[in-house]
Amino acid sequence: MLVGREHELKVVEEFVLRAASDGDALVLYGEAGVGKTVLLDAAEEAAAASGVPVIRTVGVEVETDLAYAALYRLLTPFLSQLDGLSGQQRRTLATALGLDEGAPPDRLAVSNAALSLLGLARGDGPLLVIVDDLPWLDRMSAAVLAFVARRLVGARIGFLGAFRTGESSFFDGGGLAAVEVMPLGQTAAASLIDRRYPALAPRVRQQVLAEAAGNPLALLELPSRAADRSHERQTAPALPLSQRLEHLFAARVDPLPAETRRALLLAALDATGDLGILVAAFGASAIDDLAPAERAQLIRVNGERRRLAFRHPLMRSAVIAMSTDQQRRDLHAAIAAQMPDQPDRRAWHLAEAAEVPDESIAVLLEQTADRILRRGDAVGALSALLRAADLTPAGRDRGRRLARAAYIGAEVTGDIGSVPRLLADAQHADPGGADALAAAVAAAAYLLNGEGDVNAAHRMLFGAIATREVLDGEDDGLIEALWFLIAICVFGGRAELWPPLDGLMGRFRPAPPRYLTVLAKAFGDPAHQALPVLDELDDLIGGLSQEPDPAYVARVAIAGAYVDRQRACRGPVQAVVDHGREGGAVTSQIQTEVILANDDFFAGQWDEALELCDEGIRLCELHGYPLLRWLYVHQDAVIAAARGRTERARAAAEAMTRWAAPRGVGLLLAYGHGIEALLSLGRGKYQEAFVRASSITPPGKLQPYAPYALWTALDLVEAAVRAGLRTEAARHVAALRDMDIPAISPRLSLVTAGAAGMVSPDGRFADHFEAALAVAGAERWPFDRARIQLSYGQRLRHGRAMAEARRHLTEAFDTFQRLDATPWSALAGKELRAAGGSRGKLQAGGIAALTPQQREIAMLAAAGLTNKQIAEHLFLSPRTVSTHLYQIYPKLGVTTRAGLRDALSNEEPTTE
Incomplete structure (x- = not known):
């Protein structure tokens, strides 16, 4: 009988009814032992009483590196119904669960397939899914189940989960209803003790109430050990409640027979709850061995379903904590022997059973790493690869695995700080013989992403690739090296870095992947080389929605950054960012989240862009990516410049320049000039703005391999016009037209036509401005459009076309006001008043x-x-x-x- 939980029981029972009739999701959270699992039990009982089938699982720590492990356990009762799914969904889910081999499944596709299978499994009735200890689910299962939980309304499926306060979970927030399970009040706590321990001495009762602080599990467990605790309290330090409870559970396990403790340990290490594994390992008598633990209410055994469940997650932790290393190794080996058809689980259990390096197990774990990586779980793959390296005898294979782990850490999982140590370990394992290319890629990634040393990274990586006699276009290691060399050249921002790269790309047989060629042209030199590859780029972007590899999505999206394909990539990029937030490929998240911020900037969603910049800067600082941090600082500073936040923008530009100059990071030097140019424009320092913009590319010329020049073209022309340098401005507009820059994107068409209007003589400017404003979707770039409208309105006012001038100036003013672009709204307001308009007169003092x-x-x-x-x-x-x-x-x-x-x-x- 639950005491003091009337409200929570009502919430849970109402949820079960609501889920059965329509579909719903609910998560419970609270401290360890507060009663979340008991409430899940109550929900299961309520569902059973209403005829609602229940499937249930629990997150366990030993499975956190096994992709889709929890999802497999949860869906096991329904795997026979896989054939009822569409062919694509069946293949997707079977591949994710390791039942079939195939292309890496997209996590979104896995999520939809899992939702479809649950819908198929429920038939014409309802279904309740219960998951305890959510934070201990493996990352991929957690992401899928979080997706499912948010899409159950109308499906007659309920999702009920629980997690401990203070543990991060994919399920808290984001539209899911959550209920905090609080400790019991004083009256309820006293009632619970009195019901369970009516003869408890008053002194002990008072002590238990004080120490338990309303925690139900502590109230039930502490009395049996109160005397010992009162003795220990004089010398032993106070422990967190969860640790104290774990100790209490250990004390309850210790008196059990040795056979019972052994059976419990195997169940805790196995984590599947499958009694068949226990019987296969120890014989049929093992079921009887569990009886003392069941009588002690430490576990629940379901004979019909042949499943075992621990009464509380802390019990599993206690059983493992009180075992010896040798006991755990022996049982891991016994579990592995029962899993010939589950290679990933078998490999992990063999690894845990190993006492000395074993190449055969290392091979199995490396194969597991490859499979996990193909399923989109880079973090799990890195864990498997590092464990494989630990089990590899010293020599070439150990060095190769460590070098590969170093690369994944730098490029995928955000563990860049571990790169030097792993590379040193690789060299130590196989002096002079570790995979030179893998080590060079990892070291170059560390130099570029970490210290930003462009020249050293370029020399190191170019040398490692160039020494290869054969450049195989299907060699994954070479492809990764080529990607990094392209990135180094872009960040270097100097034309002389590119010819060596071009020479290498010409040596590949077959040619390197097309996406890298497109990336080099569209991202490296968009003004001169993007047009011929734009159709291919658009095709690549169109296929991203089905792409599970975050690194590939990031690279294709990056290829579209300077040619205004950010919006087209937004959905897949958002998926990469979400994947990183959920514990996946953090480096890919860092590389792509700035694309979302860029898109928000151009779209006029500046506050949203600033939030993304905040997150990106935090991630870069947390994981040690100072170079990539500047990409977010740049976007933040551009918005500050547009809003007239002089100190913030200038400080960022100066800091960026100081950091980039000694490291040869030319792209960041251009970024610094761009921030200063926009800031000077807003402050009316037009000559200064022209000098800054001309430092990126001179007027009348678009420098090769200077991609940022496309983002600052309007700044250069506007600064030149307002500084009285119309000849220079006209030369730059002519260069934009001669190179057919408007054909790259509608935004660049808007910018070029607007710039042409700024430099055109009286009598001809209107046609160019009107052509700019007529560009399809011009309103999608409000800041650029408003600047063009401001210039157009000024020209109209000077020509005495006051009514038309007021229309454009009013729209420009309203846009600048919405964006909080204070310098620009002030100028637009001044022009509007000069044209006889009433907008722009608002002063402080009203809402x-x-x-x-x-x-x-x-x-x-x-x-x-x-x-x-x-x-x-x-x-x-x-x-x-x-x-x-x-x-x-x-x-x-x-x-x-x-x-x-x-x-x-x-x-x-x-x-x-």
Whole structure:
């Protein structure tokens, strides 16, 4: 009988009914021992009473590196129904679960297939899925089940999960209903003790109540050890509650017969709950050996389903913790012997059983790493590869595996800090004989992503590739090396780095993968080489939705960055970012999240871009990627420059230049000039802006291998025009046209036509401006479009076409206001007033100057909420709230929160 859980029981029972009639998901969270598992049991009982079938599993620590292990256990009862899925879904799910061989399955496709199988399995009735200890699911299973849980409404399937407070989980937030299971109140806690231990001495009872702090499991376990605890408390340090409970569980296991403890340990290490493995290892009598543990209420045994479950996850931990190394090795070997048809599980159990290096096991683990990598789980693959290296005798194979692990750590999983150690270990394992190319790729990745030493990385990697007599276009190691060499050349930003690369690419037989050729041209030199490969690039992007490899998605998306394909790549890139957030390929997330930020910038979603930049900078600092960090700093600083945040933008540009100059990172030097150019434009320092923009590429010329010049073309022309350098501006527009830059993308068509309008003489400018504004989808690039409209309105006003001028200036002003591009809105407002318009007259002192979101934030801040509370209420980050308040104060004419309430009482804006 549950005590003090009336509310939680009602919530769970109502959830079961709701899920059975329509479909729903719910997660429970709370401290260890607070009663989450008991509530899951209650839900299972309620479902059984209503005739709702239940499938149940639990996350276990020993399986976290086995891709889709938990999903396999959960879906095992329904695998016979796989043939009821469509052919593609059946193949996808079978491949993910290791039942078939095939191409790496896309995780989204696996998720949809799992959802379809559950729908098929429930037939005409409902189904309840229960998963305990969510954070201990393997990453791939967790991602799939989180996807499924969020898509159950209307499916008559329920998902009920639980996790401990303080443990990260893919299931907290993101639209899933969550209920915190709190400790019992004092009255309920006392009632629970009195029901279970009515004869407990008052002193002991008081001690238990104090130490348990309302935790039900502690209330039930502590009394039996209270005397010992009162003695220990004089000398032993206080332990966290979960550790104390684990110790208490260990004390309950210790008196059990040796055969029972052995059976429990095998079950804990196996984690599948399959009694068949226990019987196969120890004989039929093993079931009887479990009886003492079942009577002690440490486990549950379901004879019909031949399944075993521990009563609490801490029990499993306690059983393992109190065993010896030799006992665990022996039982891992026994489990492996029962898994001939599960190669990945078998390999891991053999590895855990090994006492000395064993090449045969290392081979199996490396094969497991390859399979896991093909399923899209780079983190699990790295774990398997490192364990394989540990089990490899010293020599070439050990060196090769360590070098490969170093590369995966640098390029995929975000473990760049481990690269030097792994490479040193590889060299030590096989002096002079470790795979030179693999080591060079890992070292170059470390030099480029870490210290940003372009020249050293270029020399090292070019030399390692060039010494190969045969450049096999199907050699994965060579392909990875070639990708890194392209990246080095792009970051170097110097034309002389490219001819050696071109020579190598010409030596490949067959040719290297087409995506790398497209990448080199479209990303490395878009102004001169992108046009011939754009159709191929668009085809590659079109296929990304079915691509499971985050690294491949990242590279194709990067190829489209300077030719304005960010929006076309957004869906697959978002999947890569989500994969990284869920514990997957962090490096790919870092490489691609900046593409989302770029897209948000061009689309006018600047606050969203800043949030992505915050996350990217944090990840780069956490995982040790100082070079990639500057990509996010650049985007953040560009927005600061556009908004007139002079100190922030200038500090970023100067810091970037100081870091990049001694390392030869020419691309970042160009970024620094671009930030300064935009900042100077907004401040009216047009000559200075022209000098900065011309440092990226001179007027009238688009430098080869200077991709950033396409992003700053409008800056250069506008700065030249406003500085009175019309000849230079006209030369640059002519260069854009001569090189057919408008054909690269609609945005560049908008920019080129708008720039042509800026330099055209009176009487001809309108046609160019109108052509710019007529570009299909021009509104998708609001900042560029508004700048063009501002210039157009100025030219119209000077020509005395006041009505037409006011129309364009009004639209420009409104856009700049929405973006909070203060310098530009000030200029547009001034021009609008000069043209006889009424917009732009708003002064601080009224809510009409605020955007709807700013108004809501201001109201909440005036009500006394903190930035964090406002962020939680509006599903924003605290940084975004702080940024909005920074913008709100001057608009309302206040400097503190205290002035917000009075300012917000003004219903109408004041005007001049």
